[in-house]
Amino acid sequence: MRSTTPETLVAEAGGPLPASGGYVKILERGSAPRGPKRKTDLGPYLYVLPAMAVFAVFVLVPLAQGVWYSFTSWDGIGAASWVGVSNYISIWTDPVMREGIANTGVLVLFYAGVPIVVGLFTAAIIGRRGMHGMGFYRTVLFLPQILSSVVVIVIWRLLLAPAGPVNGALGGLGLAFLEQDWLGSFSITLDVLGLIGAWVAFGFCMVLFLAGIQAIPTELYDAAKVDGASPVREFFAVTLPGLRGQLAVAMTLSVIAAFQAFDIIWLVTQGGPGTSSVTPAINLYNDAFVSQNVGAAAALGVVMLAASLVVTLIIVKLVEGRRNA
Amino acid sequence: MRPRRQALALPALVAVALLPSGGAAQATAAHLAAHSQSITLTELDWNPTGPDNTFFIDVNKAFEQQNPGVTIKRTTISFNTDVSTIRLRAASPSAPCIIGANEGWSGVGVLAKDHLLVPLNKYAAQYHWFSRYPTAVLAQQMVSQNGKELGTGNLYEMATVLAGPQSVYYNKDLLSQLHLPVPSTLAELEHDMAAAKAHGIVPMELGLEDQVQITVPLYQVLDAITPAQKLANFVYGIGRPTVASIGMDKAAATIQGWAKDGYFPKSVLGISSSQAENNFFSGKGLFYPAWPGYSGTPAQDARTGVFALDGPNGKAEDQDNSNQPLGISRSCKYVDLAAQYLNFVSGPEAGKIAVKLGLVPQIPVKASSTQEGPIFRSELTLANNVAKSNGYVPYFDLSTLTMLTTLERAGQSLVAGRMTPQAFTAALQADYSAFHNS
Structure with a gap:
């Protein structure tokens, strides 16, 4: 930690400050010795107060209420009664809850792993200098990201219907043995839903990585070329390290999306067949709006929030740790 | 109906005069008209599209015309949204x-509670x-005073005239190709499906x-093997019968047997209900279990009929409820007027509007329909037969x-x-026991 004095700041500013003026006063005030009697400047706090008030009313207070309700049995209307940690215990003892948690692990692979790998690959190809039509590819590949979930589901339900184009194409290619009940199978429907989620998320990852690639100094690529690096070597030696920040963002957002997976799955299978594609978010919805057990839903929400925070911290720690290393 | 409403005006007027605040709760349409007052009655239902939506538009318009000064401000949401947010x-x-x-x-259970x-x-x-209505229909809107039992106690909602019986559609052309009669028993249905x-x-x-x-074929089998009253007692929790005691294990074995025998399409789990509907009405399958209200092209209509399996005593029995029951909220300021609306929307005039739109009414209605075709006539006959035998059974899943x-x-x-x-059966029993023991 360096000390901040008027001299150092003046030196950084590149020249002397005017003999009189606001800068000098601010700098002098900034360098004044700190003591218990010093008045706190409330100005900055007043500036952020409106935003903090909104944040508190719409985020912090509901969050605190949610945590409180997670320790109660509450049907959403009447009086809540304290039940301690039983709502949290039931998350681990209820087989459907456990299945939802296990399914989240699978969805992380599809919602985070697949879009990041494919997004990196695609960005590396279309982000190369001199690539023609980059804007077109970027737009087309980003399109799924801006479609509403309902539209996405209409498209994929048509494609994956038992007598739909996907099975039709497989049959036409002599691969009829590969035809499946894509959205009605206990063994593969979760994977198929994960792939639909990956298709949606991939465009976002790709655009993020493309922006990152464009921010990598061209000198590094030139130097790699001079050193005789192949495109693959160039990717691993220059592009990938340069995208560390974007990777952290993509990973954080996509893992959280996997934790919160709801809309696509709800619109297609509602967690079925059976309970093979349930997720914590679907269980939360059922707890809150079907079972009318808002306390249990709140407990699940708190666990999901905590898990998201932990994962985010781990990802940030990994990236920052490497950056500082 | 009109004379009775007018006769009610005087006591209502007196009541309003005596109650300066809160007196509006006693206001009837006749009173409002007499005082040139205007009132907006707010209403929420789950019919945002189709003929059911048109029914409410037309019924509300008719009610407003009969009751000058009354405006109905309607909000309509999807059924699923209604269930989750009501x-x-x-x-x-x-x-x-x-x-x-x-x-x-x-729905009504928790709201009454x-x-x-x-x-x-x-x-x-x-x-x-x-x-006016079969007891079996109105019992579904009743909740005990302590909020712990259904089917008894106070009436908290009134069934609108729209009926919602589950039934089985059949393809007349295919049935005649196979030289088979329309089934009315479970054995006949299974014989036809085997053929x-x-x-x-x-x-x-x-x-x-x-x-x-899945509920439709399962309930058809259940209705065919278990008396209506026994099913109703289960749904209402009377005596806390077990799921097995109402024949659910047999019904489940029947459905699984049909699946094993290939009576359902090969990809039944991968087909949506709307795709199944399209498949049936395009002429592919012999039977299609569903709710009422289907109409297609004249050709589709001509080749489609509808039936429900008889109960074990040979009576016409069917799982059914009002397609849109309505209640009056605690915060309503115009309770008398709202009750007057409920009376209208469940009455013969609303029934005529329903029939005109091709919707099956809960009560016998003499009216012609612009939508009248073979399917609708079959649905009307079915509904009338079930109503005559008081054979309406509450849906099992309301339990x-x-x-x-x-x-x-x-x-x-x-x-x-x-x-x-x-x-x-054990999974359903666990659900039932957990609910009633909580």
Whole structure:
């Protein structure tokens, strides 16, 4: 930690400050010795107060209420009664809850792993200098990201219907043995839903990585070329390290999306067949709006929030740790 | 109806005069008209599209015309949204005056338990609702005083005239190709399906990707093997019968047997109910279990009929409820007027509007329909037969808050052969016991 004095700041500013003026006063005030009697400047706090008030009313207070309700049995209307940690215990003892948690692990692979790998690959190809039509590819590949979930589901339900184009194409290619009940199978429907989620998320990852690639100094690529690096070597030696920040963002957002997976799955299978594609978010919805057990839903929400925070911290720690290393 | 409403005007007027605040609760349309007052009655239902939506538009218009000064401000949402949000909506101080909540514990049960609805006993007596509707239909809107039992106690909602019986559609052309009569018993249905299968025809179109359609064939079998009263007692929790004691294990074994015998389409779990409907009406399957209200091209209409299996005593029995029951919210300021609306929307004039739009009414209505075709005539006959025998059975899944979800999930496993009928029954029993022991 360096000390901040008027001299150092003046030196950084590149020249002397005017003999009189606001800068000098601010700098002098900034360098004044700190003591218990010093008045706190409330100005900055007043500036952020409106935003903090909104944040508190719409985020912090509901969050605190949610945590409180997670320790109660509450049907959403009447009086809540304290039940301690039983709502949290039931998350681990209820087989459907456990299945939802296990399914989240699978969805992380599809919602985070697949879009990041494919997004990196695609960005590396279309982000190369001199690539023609980059804007077109970027737009087309980003399109799924801006479609509403309902539209996405209409498209994929048509494609994956038992007598739909996907099975039709497989049959036409002599691969009829590969035809499946894509959205009605206990063994593969979760994977198929994960792939639909990956298709949606991939465009976002790709655009993020493309922006990152464009921010990598061209000198590094030139130097790699001079050193005789192949495109693959160039990717691993220059592009990938340069995208560390974007990777952290993509990973954080996509893992959280996997934790919160709801809309696509709800619109297609509602967690079925059976309970093979349930997720914590679907269980939360059922707890809150079907079972009318808002306390249990709140407990699940708190666990999901905590898990998201932990994962985010781990990802940030990994990236920052490497950056500082 | 008109003379009685006018006769009510005087006492209502006196009541309003004596009650400067809160007196509006006593206001009837006649009183309002006499005082040139205008009132907006708010109403919430779950019919945002189709002929059901048109029914409410037309009924509200007719009610407004008959009651000058009254405007109905209607909000319409999807059924699923209604089920999941109705308690919050009803608990709001600005709740709609007239609210549509489903029968069973997820709707009228919890609303009555939380005292969010006005008891309608007084109005039921005033307007003779119990002589207008089969008891089996109105019992579905009743909740005990302590909020712990369904089917008894106070009437908290009134059935609108729209009926919602589950039934089985059949393809007349295919049935005649196979030289088979329309089945009325479970044995006849199974015989027909076996014959269809032998001739390479899909015996029963069904789509379970979106889960809910499993209820229709399952309930048809249940209705055929278990007396209506026994099923009603189970739903209402009277005597806490077990799921097995009402024949669910046998019904589940029957459905699983049909799946194993190939009576459903090959990809039944991957087909949505709407795809199954398209398959049937395009002429592919022999039977299609569903709710009423289908109409297609004249050719499709001409070749389609509808039936429901008879109960074990040979009576016409069917799982059914009002397609849109309505209650009056606790925060309603115009309770008398709202009750007057409920009387109208469940009465013969509303019935005529329903029939005109091709919707099956709960009560016998003499009217012609612009939509009248063979399907609609079959549906009308079926509804009349069930009403005559008081054979309406509450939907099995109304028995607990979560029974529908439990049944839908377990139903997919049952059809896929991943769950035995015994395990299926045990899953439903666990749901029932958990609810009643909580």
